[in-house]
Amino acid sequence: MSKKIDENTVAHLAELARITLSDKERKEFAKQLSSILEFFSQISELDTENVKPTYHVVELKNVFREDESREGLSQEAALRNAPQKEKGYFKSPKIVED
Amino acid sequence: MAADDGMQVIIGLEVHIQLNKLRTKLWCSCTSAYHGKEPNTVLCPVCLALPGTLPVLNKRAVEFAILLGLALKGDVQKETFFYRKNYYYPDMCKNFQISQYDKAGGVPICVGGELAFRAGKEARTVHFMRVHMEEDPGRLAYDGSITTSPVAYVDYNRHGMALLEAVTEPELRSPEEARAFLKKLRAIVEHLGIADLGLEGSMRCDANISYKGHARVEVKNISSMKEVEKALMFEMMRQKQKIKGGGEIVQETRHWDEVRRVTVSLRTKETEKDYRYFPEPDLVPVAIDKKMLDAARKAMPELPDARIQRIVKQYQIPEYDASVLCDSKAMADFYEATVKIFDDPKDVSNWLMGDVSRRLNEDLVEIEETKLTPKALAQMLRLIKDGTITGKIAKGLVKGMLSGAMPADLVKEHAVKRIDDAALLGNLAREVIVENPKVVAEVKEGKNPRTFEFLVGQVMKKTKGQADPELTREILKELL
Numbered sequence: 001m002s003k004k005i006d007e008n009t010v011a012h013l014a015e016l017a018r019i020t021l022s023d024k025e026r027k028e029f030a031k032q033l034s035s036i037l038e039f040f041s042q043i044s045e046l047d048t049e050n051v052k053p054t055y056h057v058v059e060l061k062n063v064f065r066e067d068e069s070r071e072g073l074s075q076e077a078a079l080r081n082a083p084q085k086e087k088g089y090f091k092s093p094k095i096v097e098d
Numbered sequence: 099m100a101a102d103d104g105m106q107v108i109i110g111l112e113v114h115i116q117l118n119k120l121r122t123k124l125w126c127s128c129t130s131a132y133h134g135k136e137p138n139t140v141l142c143p144v145c146l147a148l149p150g151t152l153p154v155l156n157k158r159a160v161e162f163a164i165l166l167g168l169a170l171k172g173d174v175q176k177e178t179f180f181y182r183k184n185y186y187y188p189d190m191c192k193n194f195q196i197s198q199y200d201k202a203g204g205v206p207i208c209v210g211g212e213l214a215f216r217a218g219k220e221a222r223t224v225h226f227m228r229v230h231m232e233e234d235p236g237r238l239a240y241d242g243s244i245t246t247s248p249v250a251y252v253d254y255n256r257h258g259m260a261l262l263e264a265v266t267e268p269e270l271r272s273p274e275e276a277r278a279f280l281k282k283l284r285a286i287v288e289h290l291g292i293a294d295l296g297l298e299g300s301m302r303c304d305a306n307i308s309y310k311g312h313a314r315v316e317v318k319n320i321s322s323m324k325e326v327e328k329a330l331m332f333e334m335m336r337q338k339q340k341i342k343g344g345g346e347i348v349q350e351t352r353h354w355d356e357v358r359r360v361t362v363s364l365r366t367k368e369t370e371k372d373y374r375y376f377p378e379p380d381l382v383p384v385a386i387d388k389k390m391l392d393a394a395r396k397a398m399p400e401l402p403d404a405r406i407q408r409i410v411k412q413y414q415i416p417e418y419d420a421s422v423l424c425d426s427k428a429m430a431d432f433y434e435a436t437v438k439i440f441d442d443p444k445d446v447s448n449w450l451m452g453d454v455s456r457r458l459n460e461d462l463v464e465i466e467e468t469k470l471t472p473k474a475l476a477q478m479l480r481l482i483k484d485g486t487i488t489g490k491i492a493k494g495l496v497k498g499m500l501s502g503a504m505p506a507d508l509v510k511e512h513a514v515k516r517i518d519d520a521a522l523l524g525n526l527a528r529e530v531i532v533e534n535p536k537v538v539a540e541v542k543e544g545k546n547p548r549t550f551e552f553l554v555g556q557v558m559k560k561t562k563g564q565a566d567p568e569l570t571r572e573i574l575k576e577l578l
């Protein structure tokens with residue numbers, strides 16, 4: 001399963017993560033990610049046919065909260081770190097291109 | 099239209115039900131009562147995903163999910179997990195949504211299930227793939243429409259509200275069927291008492307629409323049951339025109355623009371694998387044991403299908419009437435409350451399904467949004483029964499009653515009583531005879547009984563519908 005990660009895949013991942021990478025970084029990360037996958041491919045050589053997948057490393061289940069409300073933040077506090085705000089809203093750039 | 103050109107549309111729905119009957123959100127103790135509040139005033143560090151915050155699952159949300167799963171005859175799972183769905187969109191603070199997944203080892207809280215409903219005269223059953231739990235994103239507001247607004251305004255009050263998403267198999271065959279299906283689902287949710295679906299945004303849909311042999315398009319952002327039919331119709335027309343013009347349908351995600359009444363391409367290249375689903379490390383698994391299931395079964399209220407059968411038996415009205423009344427819990431509740439104080443079940447259902455519903459449809463409101471009370475309706479029916487007013491007068495009172503007036507007061511106020519003054523009716527009948535010589539001649543020929551009823555109608559008109567119809571007939575017969 002040692003599939004190589006190429007620069008196009010890195011570019012796609014960067015886009016999903018909304019980060020910009022230079023050509024040099026793309027090359028470098030392609031190499032690094034490939035070797036990480038390579039490492040994992042060693043694990044996949046093991047026969048896990050009858051092993052239940054580990055969903056969580058902590059052996060806990062059913063951690064619940066009762067349905068009782070508590071006071072939250074004020075609008076002023078909520079918006080304090082917003083780079084752009086208006087009339088009580090966070091402001092975001094346009095989403096859909098026409 | 100869809101049938102005669104041989105093109106069969108296939109529709110699947112993802113229905114989001116907001117559990118606003120919970121007191122708090124899904125992961126934090128913020129109140130769920132955010133409707134109508136100032137933007138960004140119903141939130142906390144968890145809602146805003148500030149560093150260091152962690153979600154803690156609302157126990158009652160799990161109980162509500164089990165209730166819906168059982169009501170839809172689904173298979174409630176013994177163990178269920180939460181997954182992260184990763185994507186960048188301003189309505190999610192964390193840049194991922196905590197949801198559930200049915201692949202990559204994920205198990206949603208309920209698998210399978212079905213819903214039987216009426217679409218016109220046809221009995222239909224639609225199957226579910228799953229019901230899963232997830233958090234609601236924040237709400238975006240625009241300057242005008244989503245496509246023309248230069249910015250998006252973000253309100254995180256809704257962020258983290260508990261949602262149940264019910265995903266159907268692609269088995270619906272028309273927008274009308276989709277509406278009938280949603281109506282039934284709504285009735286079930288209301289009877290379960292897990293959500294008030296009268297609140298804005300409490301039942302939202304995404305729809306998958308395709309024509310046989312062509313690619314599938316997902317339409318997102320359909321904000322209410324009323325919008326579903328419109329969005330489906332538009333999208334069907336768009337696809338059909340494209341196919342007929344020799345074009346190809348692109349598999350894509352589109353957005354329903356309510357303001358401009360069109361679907362627009364979101365132009366996202368992201369596919370399902372780009373969501374990079376993986377187990378949510380901040381939440382532990384949920385194990386649903388027999389004790390929890392038994393508790394849910396015990397708490398299960400009477401559901402619409404059972405209620406229809408009981409109403410038919412208890413009040414001896416036709417099954418059709420009972421099922422129409424049970425389309426809405428509020429309507430069924432209203433019916434039973436009225437029958438309790440006015441003992442003519444068929445009369446009550448006739449009026450609720452007839453003039454009251456007609457008025458509600460015209461005003462685009464539900465019965466619980468009006469000020470009509472069972473007491474007022476019962477009083478009106480009593481006034482008809484004891485002969486104080488005619489049915490025709492009563493019809494004219496419905497509007498005022500919906501605004502909270504009592505029928506007896508309306509009768510007094512407008513002096514709209516049944517007129518049984520023979521002298522007055524005699525004078526009016528003579529006027530009508532003089533004014534309609536042609537019709538009178540026809541009546542005398544005796545060929546068409548409807549000509550006589552026309553004259554009765556003319557007397558009615560002169561009295562604004564208040565004339566006693568029987569007495570009027572007698573008087574006219576005598577005069578002719």
Ligand SMILES: [Zn+2]
Pocket residue numbers: 072123126127128140141142143144145258
């Ligand atoms: Zn909160």
